[in-house]
Amino acid sequence: xxxxxxxxxxxxxxxxxxxxxxxxxxxxxxxxxxxxxxxxxxxxxxxxxxxxxxxxxxxxxxxxxxxxxxxxxxxxxxxxxxxxxxxxxxxxxxxxxxxxxxxxxxxxxxxxxxxxxxxxxxxxxxxxxxxxxxxxxxxxxxxxxxxxxxxxxxxxxxxxxxxxxxxxxxxxxxxxxxxxxxxxxxxxxxxxxxxxxxxxxxxxxxxxxxxxxxxxxxxxxxxxxxxxxxxxxxxxxxxxxxxxxxxxxxxxxxxxxxxxxxxxxxxxxxxxxxxxxxxxxxxxxxxxxxxxxxxxxxxxxxxxxxxxxxxxxxxxxxxxxxxxxxxxxxxxxxxxxxxxxxxxxxxxxxxxxxxxxxxxxxxxxxxxxxxxxxxxxxxxxxxxxxxxxxxxxxxxxxxxxxxxxxxxxxxxxxxxxxxxxxxxxxxxxxxxxxxxxxxxxxxxxxxxxxxxxxxxxxxxxxxxxxxxxxxxxxxxx
Numbered sequence: 001x002x003x004x005x006x007x008x009x010x011x012x013x014x015x016x017x018x019x020x021x022x023x024x025x026x027x028x029x030x031x032x033x034x035x036x037x038x039x040x041x042x043x044x045x046x047x048x049x050x051x052x053x054x055x056x057x058x059x060x061x062x063x064x065x066x067x068x069x070x071x072x073x074x075x076x077x078x079x080x081x082x083x084x085x086x087x088x089x090x091x092x093x094x095x096x097x098x099x100x101x102x103x104x105x106x107x108x109x110x111x112x113x114x115x116x117x118x119x120x121x122x123x124x125x126x127x128x129x130x131x132x133x134x135x136x137x138x139x140x141x142x143x144x145x146x147x148x149x150x151x152x153x154x155x156x157x158x159x160x161x162x163x164x165x166x167x168x169x170x171x172x173x174x175x176x177x178x179x180x181x182x183x184x185x186x187x188x189x190x191x192x193x194x195x196x197x198x199x200x201x202x203x204x205x206x207x208x209x210x211x212x213x214x215x216x217x218x219x220x221x222x223x224x225x226x227x228x229x230x231x232x233x234x235x236x237x238x239x240x241x242x243x244x245x246x247x248x249x250x251x252x253x254x255x256x257x258x259x260x261x262x263x264x265x266x267x268x269x270x271x272x273x274x275x276x277x278x279x280x281x282x283x284x285x286x287x288x289x290x291x292x293x294x295x296x297x298x299x300x301x302x303x304x305x306x307x308x309x310x311x312x313x314x315x316x317x318x319x320x321x322x323x324x325x326x327x328x329x330x331x332x333x334x335x336x337x338x339x340x341x342x343x344x345x346x347x348x349x350x351x352x353x354x355x356x357x358x359x360x361x362x363x364x365x366x367x368x369x370x371x372x373x374x375x376x377x378x379x380x381x382x383x384x385x386x387x388x389x390x391x392x393x394x395x396x397x398x399x400x401x402x403x404x405x406x407x408x409x410x411x412x413x414x415x416x417x418x419x420x421x422x423x424x425x426x427x428x429x430x431x432x433x434x435x436x437x438x439x440x441x442x443x444x445x446x447x448x449x450x451x452x453x454x455x456x457x458x459x460x461x462x463x464x465x466x467x468x469x470x471x472x473x474x475x476x477x
Contacts, residue, residue: 027229027230028146028147028148028151028155028229028230029151029155031142031146031207031208031230032142032143032146032147032155032156032158033158034200034203034204034206034207035094035098035138035139035142035143035146035159035204035207036139036143036158036159036161036162037162037200037203038098038101038102038105038135038139038162038197038200038204039135039136039139039159039160039162039163039166040162040163040165040166040169040196040200041102041105041109041131041132041135041166041193041196041197041200042105042131042132042135042136042163042166043162043163043164043165043166043167043169043170044166044167044169044170044173044193045074045105045108045109045112045128045132045166045170045193046074046075046132046166046167046170046294046295047166047167047170047171047294047295048170048173048174048189048190048193049070049071049295050071050170050171050174050294050295050296050297050298050316051170051171051173051174051175051178051189051298051316052174052186052189052190053067053070053071054298055178055182055185055186056070056121056186058182059182059183059186060116060117060118060121062118064430066118068426068427068428068429068430068431069122069427070118070121070122070125071295071296071426071427072291072295072422072423072425072426072427072428073122073125073126073423073427074125074128074129074132075291075419075420075422075423075426075427076419076420076423076427077125077126077129078129078130078132078133078419079133079416079419079420079423080129080130080133081104081129081130081131081132081133081134082133082136082137082412082415082416082419083412083413083416084133084134084412085097085133085134085137085138085408085412085415086137086259086408086409086410086411086412087408087409088100088134088138089137089138089141089213089408090213090216090408090409093209093210093213094138094141094142094145094209094210094213095142095204095205095207095208095209095210097134097138098134098135098138098139098142098201098204099201099204099205100134101130101131101132101134101135101138102131102135102197102198102200102201102204103131103197103201104127104128104130104131104134105128105131105132105135105193105197106131106193106194106195106197106198107127108124108125108127108128108129108130108131109128109190109191109192109193109194109197110191110194111123111124111127111128112124112125112128112190113187113188113190113191113194114187131197133415133419136159136163136395136415137408137411137412137415138408139159140156140159140395140396140398140399140411140415141210141399141407141408141411142210143155143156143158143159143399144156144396144399144400144407144468145210145211145212145213145399145407145468146208146210146211146226146230147230148230148231148232148236148240149465149466149467149468150232150335150465151335152335152396152400152468153331153334153335153339153393153396153464154331154332154334154335156392156395156396156399156400157327157330157331157334157392157393157395157396158331159392159395160327160330160387160391160392160395161324161327161328161331161392164320164323164324164327164387164391165324167294167320167323168317168320168321168323168324170189171316171317171320172317173189173192174189174316175310175314175317177189178310208225208226208229209222209226210226211223211224211226211227211230211240211241211244212244212404212407212468214226215241215244215245215248216248216404220241220245223241223244224237224238224241227240227241240467243467243468243469243470244404244469246469247403247404247405247469248404248405259405259406259409260409262405262406263275263406263409263410263413264413269476270472270475270476271403271406271475273459273475274401274402274403274410274471274475275410275413276459277397277398277401277459277460277475278397278398278401278402278410278411278413278414278417279413279414279417280455280459281343281394281397281398281414281455281456281460282394282398282414282415282417282418282421283417283418283421284347284390284448284449284451284452284455284456285390285391285394285418285421285452286418286419286421286422286425287421287425287445287448287452288347288350288351288354288386288390288445288448288449288452289354289425289441289442289444289445289448289449290386290390290391290422290425291422291425291426291429292425292426292429292441292442292445293319293379293382293383295426295429296429296430297312297315297316297319297379298312298316299430299438300357300361300375300379300438301315301316301372301375301376303361303375303438304360304361304371304372304374304375304376305369305371305372305375306372315376315379318376318380319376319379319380319383322380322383322384322387323383323384323386323387323391324387325387326383326384326385326387326388327387327388327391327392329387329388330342330387330388330389330391330392330393331392333388334392334393334396334464335464335465337464338462338463338464339393339396339397339460339462339463339464340456340460340461340462342388342389342393343389343390343393343397343456343460344389344453344456344457345385345388345389346385346386346387346388346389346390346391346393347389347390347449347450347452347453347456348385348449348450348453349381349382349384349385349386349388350382350385350386350390350445350446350449350452351446351447351449351450351452351453352381352385352446353378353379353381353382353385354382354442354443354445354446354449355442355443355446356374356378356381357375357378357379357382357439357442358439358440358441358442358443358446359439360374360375360378361375361438361439361442362439390452394414394418395411395415397460397463398410398411398414398415399411400463400466400468400471401463401471401474401475402471403471403472404468404469429441432444461474461475
């Protein structure tokens with residue numbers, strides 16, 4: 001239901017209008033942080049299989065093929081929730097959809113910990129995929145919409161920091177519970193993810209709704225109240241509100257068909273360029289092979305000569321730390337240097353480090369100790385390069401360039417391309433390594449990274465400092 005713009009605002013307006021306030025920037029930071037924390041659980045559930053598969057295989061007697069499908073299937077399952085997330089975010093609101101995401105994540109974690117067969121675990125992964133899909137799409141949209149232009153790069157990158165934190169926590173969980181009996185250890189790993197969604201859902205309810213969603217519902221007073229708390233000045237808040245209201249009016253005038261029709265069937269030239277940029281960026285992010293290392297790093301390190309499970313899991317934790325640290329670098333630099341330079345440097349670094357890993361594994365048979373060390377260094381270099389651009393900025397860039405009316409579904413489309421590509425990589429890595437060898441896989445991913453660098457150079461303009469409503473003019477050129 002649309003509400004009258006004269007209704008009482010959700011938040012009391014600041015009394016110090018007109019002066020830049022650090023507290024307002026911190027308020028936007030707090031909102032984006034609360035929203036992004038849901039993606040911790042997405043990262044945790046995606047990567048937990050990296051170590052848990054070693055114990056599930058032994059406990060339930062699963063084959064290599066079943067493990068491969070179980071590990072990668074969540075990315076394919078997520079397509080359903082990702083494509084539904086845009087609709088849910090527009091109907092339930094950004095905040096309501098994040099609460100629903102946490103509910104799915106809690107149920108999925110519980111079901112995984114209790115699963116006693118391959119079929120039960122696949123069903124549990126399907127439930128978990130709904131929470132993960134809703135979380136990554138809606139967090140991207142919410143963070144872009146709640147952030148002032150001056151800090152949108154930083155705040156929109158927070159979700160990747162929390163995804164990486166979830167990855168790292170999953171590796172710590174793998175290591176911490178590895179000493180338990182086989183039939184208990186992997187269940188404890190998943191059970192650890194049951195309680196956090198309930199706490200995070202409570203935190204999400206404390207957030208304000210997105211001002212752009214409120215404006216789309218005719219709740220202009222509520223939208224202004226949120227903007228006053230998340231803008232640098234009251235004048236900026238009023239300017240942002242006028243731009244949002246104008247974008248809403250233009251969207252209403254241009255509504256001639258469904259959102260999906262305007263995105264895919266009859267897009268304007270500007271929208272077509274935007275969709276190509278979003279889908280292409282997400283494709284290259286995943287096709288460069290990140291999930292081959294997130295899910296199968298124990299196999300890669302074992303191939304390089306590591307024989308101890310403790311050493312393998314320890315190396316995995318180490319590159320998880322590197323990944324998180326370099327995402328922080330990207331977060332701090334994206335509003336200073338811009339998105340485009342970081343993405344170009346990232347893609348080039350990904351191509352070089354994947355080639356280095358391929359070379360290392362190719363010559364590894366002659367010196368196991370040296371090969372193991374060189375492989376760990378190459379993997380860490382890859383994680384550093386990936387995390388300084390590809391990792392955090394694909395979601396940031398996608399959410400900020402989509403027009404308001406198409407944003408939720410447009411981001412869904414990009415994430416769907418992301419997860420579909422991820423599913424192909426994760427569900428074929430073992431088989432592909434058997435066909436073209438493991439070094440061959442990494443040479444292939446290196447080539448994809450180089451192609452991604454060319455795509456970014458040719459297709460992606462700089463967006464730093466522009467308002468969301470100004471992006472249409474940038475892509476109409």
